[in-house]
Structures are given as structure tokens and as C-alpha cells.
Amino acid sequence: MQYKFICHCSARSANIASQFRSRSRRRLPGIIWEINLVSTENGRVIDAQDFEVSAIEEASVAETLRPPRFRGSKLLQIGHNMWITRPGLSKPIPISPRQRLSGMVSNGDIAATNYVGDYNPELVGEETVQSEPCYVLELTAKHKRATYNRIRYWISKSREVGVKAEFYSLSNKLMKIANFNYKNNIVYAEKTIPFISDMTIKDALMDAVTTMKYGTITVKSISPNKFDLGQIQ
């Protein structure tokens, strides 16, 4: 499962789509955070995992901290290339981007969605989400590699962050609904930037919910060596 910094972008003016692009280009030198993931099916907890994620530019490394049987496993992503490695494995194994889409791991892909890189935004209206006025963006896949054919994305007018998203398949079927909260803040270049604190993903096709809580966030430069396959194990 892998995660990448999510740029939940601003919406100050009518030209929200343009701002969506430009705001997303703002880069941090690197960011490290921890995720606690709990998945339930029919109200029963079926999976609980903790990760530490390091991300820079288009690269990320997610290291499993819990459960014990997966401790030390790492998932490296650089662009669309992905590898998995575990302590004692003979070498990192390349895996396909589609493998992160099946089963329980599929929710990791929502956390990793590259909204700007993979989708073209278009402002389609304004709606209210939980009493909060929002802009609504329609994100259309730029290329076949994008996970979902389209995403409907709600951005708070006042807080300038994404608060909800709906993910649709190629056949235009609603697959998942995600809600985002921002109780974390990170400070960079003397600016305070809201950072996601928790994400709830509901499966539209079955009674399954995954909650991800984000914490221990650090903005700092990360050595490129961390993303070298020869030094990752």
C-alpha cells in the first residue's frame, strides 16, 4: 500500500481550475508522516496497519510499522514504477500499479491519487458539504494510466481544501466516496499549511469502510538515496 502527499487545493476565485493546477505545483522539500489504517467490513475490523511514509516530488516510500508480520516491508514508488521489498527478500520485486487497486489495498490508491498529474480539472458548480459551501470540480483522466476515469471533487470555499471526493470507474459507476479532514498543520517557509488528519473511504458497492489517520508530520529534506533500490533494504 502506498501513500503520497495529497495536494488538496485552493478555490478562491471563479478560475478555480487554474488555481488547482498552480497551487499544486508548490513543492515541499520532502515530507514524512505516519498513517494508521483501519478497515472494516460489515462493521467488523478486518485489517489494521501502521505506516511511515516519506515523499518527495513524484517518489514515495511507505514502510510498514505494524502488524509485526509485515514490519519492515517497504513499498517504493517513483512515477508509475513500483517495487515492494521485505527483510530477507532476495531483491526488490517490481509490481504493477494495478496491484494497488485490488482488495483492501485499493484504498491506498485513493490516498495516493495524483489529482494534478493524472487529471484535468473543470469547475462544474457549487454545492454544500456538511453545511460548508464548496466548489465542485470534475476531474477527467488525462491518460489511461489514471486509476479512475473521473473524480468529482469538492473544495471548501473558505478553507481552500478538498473535503470530499467521489471516484468513478470507466463505466461511470461510482466506486468509492472519500471524506477528508484537516486538523493537522504544517509550517513551511513561514506559512501554515493545513494537512490532512483523517480520511474515511466508503466502498459504494459493499459495506466496507477504511479510515486513515495521519500524524507525526515532519517537513524536511529527504536524501535521494532513500529512493534508491540498492539502499532501500
Next chain:
Amino acid sequence: MKSYSTALYLPITFVITTSIYADHSISWDGTLYGYVETMNVRRDSILNPNNQIAALSSRTATIETRLNFKLELENWDFTARPILLMNEKSNNSVTKDNNAAYFSQWQARFHATDNVNISIGREVLNWGPAQFKSLASPFYFDNGRSNPMRELSGMDNIKIAWSPNINNTITLARINKSGHDLPNDWNNSWLLKLDTRSNELATGIAILRYPNVNTFIGMYGQYTANDSLLLYTEIASSVDVKRQIDTLMGIAWTFDNGQTLNLEYMRNNHGFNSDEIHAYFNQASVNYAQAAYALSHLPLLLGKDYLHLVWQSNPLETYIYWRIMATHSITDHGNELSAYAEYTLNESTSLFGMAIVNLGNERQEFSSLLHNNFNLGIKIAFP
């Protein structure tokens, strides 16, 4: 039985070192493996008639502890992976204990700058996307498949790695000696390696220069064509009698359910053609001495052309993982079928099983020594 003190020395040093540095993080974990293995040895083997030359064990019971220690200081990382192994091998009425304690890997790594790491230690120097054989690495040609229940042990080296950005790394390493249980073929050699990783492509070239032997050149490349399709290759150029180039080409397709099918073709120009394989077994069949000679000189891969098929579940799934493999020698038409499965009982414990079945006769590579081999075990992670 060897003393375990060697394997415990470094972890204890870690603890002492951490008391000196205030700003540090230390962690450790381990996994206890317990497994039994049965091996159905071929009695009519030409290379090992009546199992009198290799004396392979028909039953083995193993308890193995694999530990991980990690200490991170401001500019230093220390890691160690000690292995404590106890196994009992039985062959008819003879039972033999075989205990060992060693470091499978260890490393002291200094972050000289943001882009440069200097390290010393024992490290598995294996790379490339292929599953059947690791052609691109000179050290682990068979990718650990000769004993799949055991993990690879590292090579002792001093290394400097420079990553100017996330897409490129240049590595220069001095291989001091082979690690715990590897042949000392690479002592005092130099390794230069260049790796690149971009959005869809990953490539690498490794050049190994070792004393009095011609240079080894290994290359790999992989291309993520789309969400489902991965294309890859590994190439090796090395000198046996004369310089030969071996190649492996692979394609992997991932289905909607996350299962993946890999198909690999390998051309092993160092191997024998079908007539040479025939002559090899004929020579070995003359007497025990010839059989022993042939067995001791059995190459890691006997033939020239191979197909390797892997069908596996999504390795990112949390509860069940399985893998089915089939290898066909186009040269001698022999086949090897194998399967591995792991089932999670709880957060710490899983059961695993492995089966290898060789189809063919005593004059075919895969079935020349064994009919089949089965493993069943339990894995407990701690703390």
C-alpha cells in the same frame, strides 16, 4: 555447535552505543521460523546413484530465528540481521545436527552529504526485475532458488553511493570477500553500478572487475507500459571459456483482481545444447568417480533455453499469498513445478507451505537428483 556470541555481539554494541548518543532511534524485531522438509531423492540418479555421493537428507526439521536490529543516529545508520539456525537432518537411520549463528547482513552507513552514503558491511548485492535467474547481478545467479527456504546472505563490501537526485544512483563498491556461505569467487573485486529510475522506466548497468578474471557486465531494464503491463529484461556478459552473452526477457500482466502472470524466456549461452547434455550424462554414468566429478561441476543452469511461468496473488494482500511456478527446459524438455502459499492466522503468525515437483527422467536437468520436495512451516513475528 557454534557459539551464538558472534551473532549477538553487534546488537549488544548497539545498545552500548545508544547510551552515548542522546539523539537516536533504536528498534529491533524478529521472526521465528519452524519448518519441516521432506525430500524424495532419486535412487536411479546418474549424478548421485543411490544418494551415495551427495547424501541428501530425506527429512529435515529446522528452527530458525531471523533478527533485525537498527540504530539511527544523526548521520549514521547501523543495521544487523543475525540468523540463529538449528536443524536436524535425517537420512535413513543417520541423523545429523547442523547448527549455525551468523550475520546474514549487517551495515554501518554514514550519510556524508544529502546525496552521498558511505557504508561498510555485508549486503545482498542483487538487483533486476527477473524472477527465474538474476542475470544482471554476478553474485546471485540463481536468485536463491537452490534453497528457497533460506534467505540470501550478503557480500562483505565497502561502498560509496551517490544519488544526485531521486532518479539516478552511481555506486562504487569494493568486495572484500564473499559473505557467510558463498564461494569466495569475488574476493577483492570492484563493482561499479549505475541505476536510473524514471516515470515508467528503470534501468541499470553493473560492471564487476575481479583479479585475473575477465570483467562481468550485467544490465537490466523494466518498462511499466500501463497499469497492467510490465516488460523487463536482464542481460549478462561474462567469460567462461569465451565471452558469452546471456539474456532473459520477461512480461508481466496484472489482472483486475491483482493476480499477476509472469512469463520469462532465458537464453543461457554458457549452457549445453541437447547433444552436450546427453554426452554429460553419458560420461557421468561410466562410474562413481565420473558421477562425482559431473555432480561437483554441475553448472547452475545446464541447458541453453528456458521458459519460466509465474502466477501469483497480489503480494500487497494482507491475509493470503500464493505463487505457482513452472519452468520448462526447451533444451532437454524437462519440467519443474513449484508452489508456495502463506496463510495468516493473526497479526504475528502465519502458516506456509512449499512444494517442488520435478517431471522427467534421470537424464534431464530438473529431475536428475530429486523427484520432489515438500516444506511445511510456521512463522511467528515478534515482539
